[in-house]
Amino acid sequence: MSGPGTTGSDRGGTATLGIDPALLEILACPDTHHSPLTVDVAASELVCGTCHRAFPVRDGIPVLLLDEARQRPA
Numbered sequence: 830m831s832g833p834g835t836t837g838s839d840r841g842g843t844a845t846l847g848i849d850p851a852l853l854e855i856l857a858c859p860d861t862h863h864s865p866l867t868v869d870v871a872a873s874e875l876v877c878g879t880c881h882r883a884f885p886v887r888d889g890i891p892v893l894l895l896d897e898a899r900q901r902p903a
């Protein structure tokens with residue numbers, strides 16, 4: 830009885846980079862499309878799936894500024 834679908838029980842904050850999950854849900858890319866952001870734990874960034882910008886997370890605070898974002902290859 831094992832398989833996928835057992836995610837979401839991590840309470841250490843690693844999967845969210847220390848960001849409040851409730852906050853994560855409402856975060857969106859600051860560009861005009863306002864797409865939802867995906868957490869990249871390895872890079873400590875929030876990534877937009879539409880424009881492929883990556884926003885840094887500093888001390889659990891997402892920096893959603895276009896000036897601070899870096900463009901990632903698609």
Ligand SMILES: [Zn+2]
Nearest residue numbers: 858860877880
């Ligand atoms: Zn975007």
